[in-house]
Amino acid sequence: xxxxxxxxxxxxxxxxxxxxxxxxxxxxxxxxDMFREAVKKGTPMGKEAQKYMNAxxxxxxxxxxxxxxxxxxxxxxxxxxxxxxxxxxxxxxKALDEVLEKTDRKxxxxxxxxxxxxxxxxxxxxxxxxKECGKVYHLVFSPPAAQGKCDECSGELIQRSDDNAETAxxxxxxxxxxxxxxxxxxQDQGLLKNVDGNRDLKAVGSDIEVILDEA
Numbered sequence: 001x002x003x004x005x006x007x008x009x010x011x012x013x014x015x016x017x018x019x020x021x022x023x024x025x026x027x028x029x030x031x032x033d034m035f036r037e038a039v040k041k042g043t044p045m046g047k048e049a050q051k052y053m054n055a056x057x058x059x060x061x062x063x064x065x066x067x068x069x070x071x072x073x074x075x076x077x078x079x080x081x082x083x084x085x086x087x088x089x090x091x092x093x094k095a096l097d098e099v100l101e102k103t104d105r106k107x108x109x110x111x112x113x114x115x116x117x118x119x120x121x122x123x124x125x126x127x128x129x130x131k132e133c134g135k136v137y138h139l140v141f142s143p144p145a146a147q148g149k150c151d152e153c154s155g156e157l158i159q160r161s162d163d164n165a166e167t168a169x170x171x172x173x174x175x176x177x178x179x180x181x182x183x184x185x186x187q188d189q190g191l192l193k194n195v196d197g198n199r200d201l202k203a204v205g206s207d208i209e210v211i212l213d214e215a
Contacts, residue, residue, distance in 0.1 A: 001026060001080040001212065002105055004087070004096075006182070007113030008175045010123040010168070011197045012204065016113060017084050019205045024212065027076050031085035035059065038067045045070055065095040072099060088178055093185050108215040110186035111208060113197035117172050124168035130155040 001024055007013045021028040035053065038046030045066040052059045068086055071077065087093040100106055115123075126139040132155030137144050145151050161167065186192040193211045197204055 001215065002100065002107050003081070003212070004083045004107060004110045004186075005113070006110060006179065007197060008115065008117075008120055008179075009171050010120040011113040011115045012201060013084060013113055015201055016111075016205060016208055017082055020082050020208065020212070023209065024080065024082075026080035026082055028082045028084060029071055029077075029086075031064070034067050034071050034086075038070065043067075043070060061089065061091050061095070065092060065099070068096065069099045073103075087182065090181055090185055093182055107189075107191055109193050109211060110191045111193050111195060111211065112183060112186075113195050113204065115197040117169075117176075119198055120172055121165055121168045124163055124171070125165040127163045128157040128159050131158050132156070 003020065003026075005013055005017055005020070017028045017030075020026070035046075035049055039050045039053075040046070045063055048063045049059045049067060052063070064086065068083075072081060083096075087096050096107075122140065123138070126141070127136060128139060129136045130150035130153065133150060133153045135150055135152050137150075137157060144157060148157050149155070150157060183192060195204055195207050195211070
């Protein structure tokens with residue numbers, strides 16, 4: 001089963017990706033993981049990507065696509081895969097289609113976890129983490145037992161600069177501008193499956209399971 005999972009920051013993609021990986025026994029492949037693995041292995045595409053990453057620049061589509069192609073050719077992807085963070089653009093989506101076509105494969109579903117922007121901002125702007133051990137909390141959904149202190153190590157809880165409401169709103173705007181055409185692309189192919197992510201995690205996972213079992 002070959003799947004793409006999409007959704008804005010704060011939608012809960014990570015949790016659902018873990019569920020899909022375990023349920024369907026396919027590797028969960030995120031863009032960040034691919035970059036790190038390619039750099040670690042010293043592949044030609046990995047070395048090229050590292051040049052841009054070291055310079056603090058975005059890795060170009062051509063290099064990203066090459067790394068994806070290399071990763072999908074590995075043995076653990078032959079029975080299926082779950083792509084997270086790729087594709088992000090129409091160019092990348094078309095390139096993925098071409099990569100799969102060369103090996104007689106195709107996507108089975110593009111799952112989009114949809115959550116209203118105001119809820120996403122609330123989710124993202126309420127996150128705090130322990131300065132000492134890194135444990136993450138949410139001031140509304142999963143607060144610590146004692147205000148400002150980590151349950152695990154009693155360390156100080158801090159909010160990252162990118163977890164405030166203004167930054168969260170900006171991240172969502174960029175995501176929506178980039179991703180809207182991609183949703184249309186997969187809708188036109190009959191692959192897009194929208195899931196209401198503004199619910200209990202188990203309910204979201206249950207809907208995804210029904211979609212994939214029917215794919």
